[in-house]
Amino acid sequence: MKTIFAMMAVALVGVANMTLAAEKNPVAMVIHGGAGTIQRELMTPEVEAEYREILARAIRAGHSILLGGGSSRDAVIASINIMEDSPLFNAGHGAVLNHDGNVELDASIMEGRTLNAGAVAALTRIKNPINLANAVLEHSPHVMLAGAGAEVFAEQQGFAFVTNDYFKTERRQRQLERVLAEEGGVALSEDPSDRVVEKYQADEKKFGTVGAVAIDQRGDIAAGTSTGGMTNKRFGRIGDAPIIGAGTYADNNSCGISATGHGEYFIRAAVASDICARLAYKRLSLQQAADEVVMDKLVEMGGSGGVVGVDKEANVAFSFNSSGMYRASIDKHGTLVVQIFKND
Numbered sequence: 469m470k471t472i473f474a475m476m477a478v479a480l481v482g483v484a485n486m487t488l489a490a491e492k493n494p495v496a497m498v499i500h501g502g503a504g505t506i507q508r509e510l511m512t513p514e515v516e517a518e519y520r521e522i523l524a525r526a527i528r529a530g531h532s533i534l535l536g537g538g539s540s541r542d543a544v545i546a547s548i549n550i551m552e553d554s555p556l557f558n559a560g561h562g563a564v565l566n567h568d569g570n571v572e573l574d575a576s577i578m579e580g581r582t583l584n585a586g587a588v589a590a591l592t593r594i595k596n597p598i599n600l601a602n603a604v605l606e607h608s609p610h611v612m613l614a615g616a617g618a619e620v621f622a623e624q625q626g627f628a629f630v631t632n633d634y635f636k637t638e639r640r641q642r643q644l645e646r647v648l649a650e651e652g653g654v655a656l657s658e659d660p661s662d663r664v665v666e667k668y669q670a671d672e673k674k675f676g677t678v679g680a681v682a683i684d685q686r687g688d689i690a691a692g693t694s695t696g697g698m699t700n701k702r703f704g705r706i707g708d709a710p711i712i713g714a715g716t717y718a719d720n721n722s723c724g725i726s727a728t729g730h731g732e733y734f735i736r737a738a739v740a741s742d743i744c745a746r747l748a749y750k751r752l753s754l755q756q757a758a759d760e761v762v763m764d765k766l767v768e769m770g771g772s773g774g775v776v777g778v779d780k781e782a783n784v785a786f787s788f789n790s791s792g793m794y795r796a797s798i799d800k801h802g803t804l805v806v807q808i809f810k811n812d
């Protein structure tokens with residue numbers, strides 16, 4: 469008798485576990501490290517491997533949080549932090565320089581379940597802007613804080629400060645010098661010893677913003693974006709990355725999007741929210757909605773760049789109208805993809 473009860477108990481626990489397992493939503497994640505003119509013929513195998521390695525590391529860091537039952541917001545932050553700390557991308561350390569030779573950073577994060585969002589703009593001393601955007605989401609009655617006010621808030625929240633020099637790299641310095649010389653009609657003499665520029669010349673004309681979108685086991689979508697903006701931007705210029713609906717958007721009823729590209733166009737086209745709206749109202753797939761906005765609407769306007777997204781069914785998509793976009797995904801079946809060029 470006892471054995472029968474024990475067997476029944478085991479069977480019941482088994483059924484309960486299966487139900488629990490069935491209730492968990494599949495997780496998925498997608499990230500980008502900027503879109504733009506990325507020339508395969510100029511990229512050395514060494515540099516390509518560097519990018520692929522860090523993209524894989526960044527997405528795995530976020531995805532393992534999702535697998536462990538963590539939130540999509542935490543996953544997005546973990547992936548973005550790795551790219552912010554890498555000098556390869558235009559976010560955090562290694563961000564581009566503005567016209568005055570300084571770094572000003574923008575970031576935002578949004579949660580699809582509540583439509584809560586946090587954004588920061590024109591930061592000069594916060595090491596990981598996405599973390600401050602998240603603090604705005606969690607601890608501020610506001611959605612966006614900029615400049616000195618954002619840094620006062622950071623101090624109240626116990627954030628550590630770095631100097632602006634922490635963000636600056638020799639490569640970005642040379643990039644700004646080139647753009648300024650071009651602007652002034654001056655040709656910079658090619659310096660053969662300029663190894664930094666030479667090494668990374670394959671992607672000198674890209675937008676290196678970073679971003680991530682994820683869906684967790686509860687079916688919650690989150691999206692985040694972090695950037696130094698555009699080389700030679702004027703002091704105080706704010707791009708699309710911290711604008712909710714332009715560079716970042718997440719809604720559990722449709723999708724989450726993070727964008728990279730010429731920010732002025734992405735703001736005017738309300739890129740991220742327009743993609744989610746097309747998915748919801750026109751009943752398009754995520755890929756179709758993203759392509760309509762990136763390949764049709766933006767191209768007609770003259771705006772270059774791309775997006776990554778995840779929908780409520782955990783489908784992932786990339787769309788970009790430039791020759792390349794640093795990107796990676798781990799889909800709902802656990803398949804990892806890391807790509808750089810258009811026909812990778």
Ligand code: ASP
Binds near residue numbers: 503558677696697708
């Ligand atoms: N979208 C960013 C901006 O305009 C630039 C980028 O994607 O790298 O600020």
